[in-house]
Amino acid sequence: MPTLANMNLCVGCTACVSKCPKHCLNMVYDDVGFAYPKLTNTEQCKKCNLCERVCPILNKIEIEDENTRAFAAFSLDNQIRLESSSGGIFTELALQVLSKNGVVYGAAYNDKWMVEHIAVDSIEKLHKLRGAKYAESRLEGVFTEIERHLNNKREVLFSATPCQVAGLKAFLKCDYSSLLCVDFVCHGIPSPLVWEKYIYERKRADGEMEMPCLINQRSKHTGWSRYSYSSVIEYPDGRKYSAVSSEDLFMKLFCNDYISRKSCHSCAFKGYDRISDITLGDFWGIWDIAPEMDDGKGTSLVLIHSEKGRKAFSNLGNRIKYRDTTLEEASKENSALLCAALEKKERENVLGEIKNGNLSKLYVLFPSDIPTEVLLGKKFVQKLMKAIFQKN
Structure with missing residues (x-):
């Protein structure tokens, strides 16, 4: 039988499941909602080992271009910036692809506020992909869809975590000129179960019967500079929950490393040089490095890794304002760019309390x-x- 990545290291990228010609593998979910591949049809397995060969954990992908450049940048469209997590550079790149009849893949909320990757082929739907979504995104079927688009000569932008980009690149096995891969500075991937329970607990605490009609965990109504963004949840009756993110329970659990996927604490995809074309993130600390680039509306950290990335960024032209920075400046207050967060020894206890329905207990002390x-x-x-x- 094929050897799959150890569960403590598996990133759940779906490359192995997508590659299996006999559909012997499926993604299954553990008790906190993280996805893992499992051989569910041993009789059909032909032992071709294609699943092993495309695993980005079992097979290290070599980085060809190690000449990464760093920039601080933001869109000159204030509405795009307002609706974005940082400086709106993802939206500007996506608009460039859509203008060529391309398709953009990214994380979006479904009708139950769970996170999944979807395809967007129009400007009107692009808003679904904006903003941060702090839960593991479901990717089933996405890699094969992208491969079909690429083989049909359609331009594709794939926005995802560094490990998901590595999974797609391993699955495709070749570098399509029409594929632009954009990853981001990733702190870790939180548990979907914790996110689901948080939504219901938040709804109960807010005295609501209906599900939210809007969730924004990176609202800028309280600002962006110096980590001043907020978590906002709105309900159909007009009521609203709002808290600076440093005071929101879910964000504290996430940022303090109690609810991330096990593999996030030994992440193999950190560093300046990456197999993606572009890395995006918040340029934390820009207020000290280049105060003229910080007006409180959000500034993106942009790392360019490839010639494709350089071309896509340069084509944004006069739609953005940008400034060269050093890699050292880029990582000064962005430790997640280079280092995986240490796993807290209390992680299992915390997840156990949440699984047992005791999320409300975590509001104290x-x-x-x-x-x-x-x-x-x-x-x-x-x-x-x-x-x-x-x-x-």
């Missing part, structure tokens, strides 16, 4: 809103409180 009992153990806390009481 501790800097990251996680109960001391969960982090340190109930008996330890009892002993600690007893010692403090006796001392006083």
Whole structure:
């Protein structure tokens, strides 16, 4: 039987499932919603090992161009910037592809607010792909769709995490001139189950019966500069939840590394040089490096890795404002560009509480809103409180 990547390292990119000629593999989901390939039809398996050969974990993909350049940039269209996570450069690149009758793939919310990759072939639908979505995106069938478009000579922009881009490149096995791959500075991929439970817990706390009609985890109504963005949830009756993201429970769980996929803590796709054509992110720290590039509306970090990327970026022309920066400046306040976040030893305890329906318990105590009992153990806390009481 084929050897698949260890579950602690597997990124769930779907390359192996997409490549199997006999459809022997399927993506299955663990108890917190992360996707993993599984051999579900052993009788049909011909032991061709194509699934092994396209795994970006089992097979390291060589980076041909190691001459990455860094820029700070933003769109001159204020509406695009307002609706984007950072400076709107993704939208500008997507508009360029759509103008040539191309198709853009990116993460979007479905009608239940879960995240999945979809194809967009019109400007009117592009808004679905804007903004950050903090949960693992479902990719089933996407790689084969992209391959079909490319073989039909259609231009494609694929926006995804670095590991998902690596999966697509491994699946395709050749570099199509009509494919532009854009990854981003990735902190990690949060659990879909935690995200789902958070939405329902948030709805309950807000006294709502209906599901939200809008979710924006990177709202700029409180600003962008110096990490001042907010999480906003709106409901059909007009009520709204809003909190600076540093005070939002889900964002604290995510940013403090309690709910990410296991493989995110040993990510093999960090660094300046990548197999994508362009890397995008927030240019945190731009307010000190180039204050003239920070007006509080969002500034993108742009890393150009390939000739295709250089051409696509240069073609944006007078639609953007940009400035050269060094790689050191680009990573100064963007540690996720180079380093994987360390796994918290309490990760399993926290996920266990959430699986058991105790998300609301995580609203109390501790800097990251996680109960001391969960982090340190109930008996330890009892002993600690007893010692403090006796001392006083």
